Amino acid sequence: MCSAPIPRSRTGRPRSARADAAILEATRAALVELGWSKLTMGDVAGRAGVAKTTLYRRWASKNELVVDAVAVLFDELELPDRGSLTADIEGVVRQFAALLERPETKTALMAVIAESTRDEPLRERIRVSIVERQKRLVLEGRRRAQARGELPTTSGTAPGTDDLIFDVIAGAVVHRALVSAEPVDAEWVRRFTALLLGGLAAAAAQP
Amino acid sequence: MCSAPIPRSRTGRPRSARADAAILEATRAALVELGWSKLTMGDVAGRAGVAKTTLYRRWASKNELVVDAVAVLFDELELPDRGSLTADIEGVVRQFAALLERPETKTALMAVIAESTRDEPLRERIRVSIVERQKRLVLEGRRRAQARGELPTTSGTAPGTDDLIFDVIAGAVVHRALVSAEPVDAEWVRRFTALLLGGLAAAAAQP
DNA sequence: GCCTTTCGCTACGCCTCGTAGCGTAACGCC
DNA sequence: GGCGTTACGCTACGAGGCGTAGCGAAAGGC
Structure with a gap:
């Protein structure tokens, strides 16, 4: 369920929980509109209002992202x-x-x-x-x-x-x-x- | 099951039944080796020894090809x-x-x-x-x-x-x-x- | 206030897609 | 045997997604 299990460093800027929620919500919206095969990482990033790189920092692939969503x-x-x-x-x-x-x-x-x-x-x-x-x-x-x-x-x-x-x-x-x-x-x-x-x-x- | 239902013209060069069989066999082989997501039309064409365009003349998409295969x-x-x-x-x-x-x-x-x-x-x-x-x-x-x-x-x-x-x-x-x-x-x-x-x-x- | 990590952004090389255009090959028909 | 028609192999192309690298800025912990 969580994007990064636990082993995250205590120091530095924390990951935005807001971004997590926005990405998952955007993924579901994209699934409704586009379906699985036409869903792209760039599209999800755009809908969620985050950079594509942010998306890849949390999910290694489209598969894992969709499972969580x-x-x-x-x-x-x-x-x-x-x-x-x-x-x-x-x-x-x-x-x-x-x-x-x-x-x-x-x-x-x-x-x-x-x-x-x-x-x-x-x-x-x-x-x-x-x-x-x-x-x-x-x-x-x-x-x-x-x-x-x-x-x-x-x-x-x-x-x-x-x-x-x-x-x-x-x-x-x-x-x-x-x-x-x-x-x-x-x-x-x-x-x-x-x-x-x-x-x-x-x-x-x-x- | 058949790539083109029936309405094919009687004149001109007929479609190669050999190519049909080779393509479907190549598709199955590619599925075994690569799986669904990494299977590409170009790869199947190469395995079957036919041109990519020949493949598209018979199946509109990867989906239909795989169903038949x-x-x-x-x-x-x-x-x-x-x-x-x-x-x-x-x-x-x-x-x-x-x-x-x-x-x-x-x-x-x-x-x-x-x-x-x-x-x-x-x-x-x-x-x-x-x-x-x-x-x-x-x-x-x-x-x-x-x-x-x-x-x-x-x-x-x-x-x-x-x-x-x-x-x-x-x-x-x-x-x-x-x-x-x-x-x-x-x-x-x-x-x-x-x-x-x-x-x-x-x-x-x-x- | 410094250190660490994440963030947004841009740019890139790589690959696949699906199509267009060409010359050639194979068949039905006369 | 020649002619018309269609399929074929080949090449090339634009479009678009992938996943990554590098940058400066921002946001927390200590």
């Missing part, structure tokens, strides 16, 4: 208690779909993932800033469902189940929205959730 | 009858995962999908050349499972079910392999298939 959007995802596991899943699926509808996430997410297949540090950055960060939703949802008695306790659950569920939910929604390019409407959400819950129930029945 | 790889997917729906699903999931392990598909697939979010014709090209084309696997698998009595007949199945299943399978595997960047090993395949089948069984029990 988009990552914060995913933190908007929430999991309010809707009373049942079904409602909780449907709610988060709808939220995630809405997030993927936004042009800046739509055009950036797949692009940085594509780049990450050839760039291990970038993949790690994505994993830490976005993927692992949002698994909290699965953990919270399961914890709540267990409290309600809708799912068996953790002791009876195989390790890696949360990862599996996360891949299924996020993967299906992304594929529906960006690859199939068809709407994630109420009907689809209902049916997908029913499918997933049916699978979870079956798994709970016979470990 | 990669699309044929997906046709390798097969669905041999493995005796049960479980085995059929596990088999195709393994095949799909193996395909996504190949560097040329790994780096290209996400990239062209990212581009397609801002390029309607490209999205359509992907849909026709790859996505819709591979739904045949779902249709065939369901048909077979119905013949075995493992699934109810089509009449009792809601429309769009095949699309849902396709999004779940393809989405989950892609997400596991490229986003989570963890191996699609035998254990994961087994558990994912069990989850999906449990969901299908539940859906069949109560329409």
Whole structure:
């Protein structure tokens, strides 16, 4: 999330936090207007009102800049208690779909993932800033469902189940929205959730 | 799939089919070596032994070229009858995962999908050349499972079910392999298939 | 008030893009 | 076999982005 992890000198002129915010905001604006492929570092610098060199002092490449600019959007995802596991899943699926509808996430997410297949540090950055960060939703949802008695306790659950569920939910929604390019409407959400819950129930029945 | 659909004049020197094949092969080789972002049209032309202008006469952009170069790889997917729906699903999931392990598909697939979010014709090209084309696997698998009595007949199945299943399978595997960047090993395949089948069984029990 | 670091700015070499123009090569048709 | 048509290889070009270097000025810590 932060442009320079920690090891920054204590002396000298400090980096402008204002510039950081302006750059990330400008990056998102540029993504909306231009999309990933036509976004240029010079353009972002111009929008943010900073010099291009300032930009390169903080982010080594367009990839890392965009990851940071988009990552914060995913933190908007929430999991309010809707009373049942079904409602909780449907709610988060709808939220995630809405997030993927936004042009800046739509055009950036797949692009940085594509780049990450050839760039291990970038993949790690994505994993830490976005993927692992949002698994909290699965953990919270399961914890709540267990409290309600809708799912068996953790002791009876195989390790890696949360990862599996996360891949299924996020993967299906992304594929529906960006690859199939068809709407994630109420009907689809209902049916997908029913499918997933049916699978979870079956798994709970016979470990 | 074909570079120029059909409306090509009958007179004059015909386009070299040899060049077509060489270009697509060179594109795949370049994807393996350089990845998506560093692949250039000039480089592909050089590898294929053709002039850069020849390349532009057939494909308007790098995006369309790569879609055509990669699309044929997906046709390798097969669905041999493995005796049960479980085995059929596990088999195709393994095949799909193996395909996504190949560097040329790994780096290209996400990239062209990212581009397609801002390029309607490209999205359509992907849909026709790859996505819709591979739904045949779902249709065939369901048909077979119905013949075995493992699934109810089509009449009792809601429309769009095949699309849902396709999004779940393809989405989950892609997400596991490229986003989570963890191996699609035998254990994961087994558990994912069990989850999906449990969901299908539940859906069949109560329409 | 000095030292250190960042800042904005300008300029640069390098590369890729996509196109234009040329002469030549390969085919269908008569 | 000749003619018309189209594709081909080649060269060259302007446009534009990349990433870096070097400068003087500004903004903090001590």
